[in-house]
Amino acid sequence: xxxxxxxxxxxxxxxxxxxxxxxxxxxxxxxxxxxxxxxxxxxxxxxxxxxxxxxxxxxxxxxxxxxxxxxxxxxxxxxxxxxxxxxxxxxxxxxxxxxxxxxxxxxxxxxxx
Amino acid sequence: xxxxxxxxxxxxxxxxxxxxxxxxxxxxxxxxxxxxxxxxxxxxxxxxxxxxxxxxxxxxxxxxxxxxxxxxxxxxxxxxxxxxxxxxxxxxxxxxxxxxxxxxxxxxxxxxx
Numbered sequence: 001x002x003x004x005x006x007x008x009x010x011x012x013x014x015x016x017x018x019x020x021x022x023x024x025x026x027x028x029x030x031x032x033x034x035x036x037x038x039x040x041x042x043x044x045x046x047x048x049x050x051x052x053x054x055x056x057x058x059x060x061x062x063x064x065x066x067x068x069x070x071x072x073x074x075x076x077x078x079x080x081x082x083x084x085x086x087x088x089x090x091x092x093x094x095x096x097x098x099x100x101x102x103x104x105x106x107x108x109x110x111x112x113x
Numbered sequence: 114x115x116x117x118x119x120x121x122x123x124x125x126x127x128x129x130x131x132x133x134x135x136x137x138x139x140x141x142x143x144x145x146x147x148x149x150x151x152x153x154x155x156x157x158x159x160x161x162x163x164x165x166x167x168x169x170x171x172x173x174x175x176x177x178x179x180x181x182x183x184x185x186x187x188x189x190x191x192x193x194x195x196x197x198x199x200x201x202x203x204x205x206x207x208x209x210x211x212x213x214x215x216x217x218x219x220x221x222x223x224x225x226x
Binding site: 032034036041042043044045046049089093095100101103104105106 | 216220
């Protein structure tokens with residue numbers, strides 16, 4: 001089955017700096033890669049996703065890149081703000097099959113003033 | 114995106130008792146899932162709730178411990194049976210929308226004493 005590794009486990013940045021979270025996956029057939037943000041006391045929120053036919057996707061201050069050859073994908077947050085502080089999870093899946101989302105272990109991002 | 118509600122939002126229970134968690138979605142969806150998130154951990158899939166048939170459980174989870182109902186396309190329940198302190202977790206339901214996006218409810222925070 002799929003295995004997703006995520007790094008770093010914790011990340012502290014100053015407000016205004018950029019943050020990068022990296023994930024690697026094991027199943028080369030996986031074709032959909034979502035990212036979730038989980039704030040304290042809340043459920044995970046889908047913030048951006050990317051499919052295997054695309055190398056990069058951007059939505060305002062967040063972007064995701066995918067390298068299919070190396071089987072890794074990354075989340076980039078620019079101009080970080082205190083409200084970006086949360087736990088971020090990456091995930092991978094082969095869509096259209098009985099396979100399920102496999103999550104990374106999470107990254108706790110702290111944006112300091 | 115789908116709007117998902119869960120009840121209760123939190124509960125404190127005595128060991129040996131059972132708790133039923135409800136999940137309501139604002140639109141009809143085919144795929145509904147139940148996850149467990151142990152303190153400080155990532156998300157682990159318990160089962161897929163199938164409408165009109167028995168749930169499909171992941172390895173390590175059994176129907177006797179986590180019975181699931183799915184009476185229609187907008188509602189599901191998860192029961193945590195014969196609880197022990199090790200069952201203290203956040204329980205999350207999720208739904209798969211169009212284009213494979215998966216959205217999560219706010220979670221039920223369970224503490225077993």
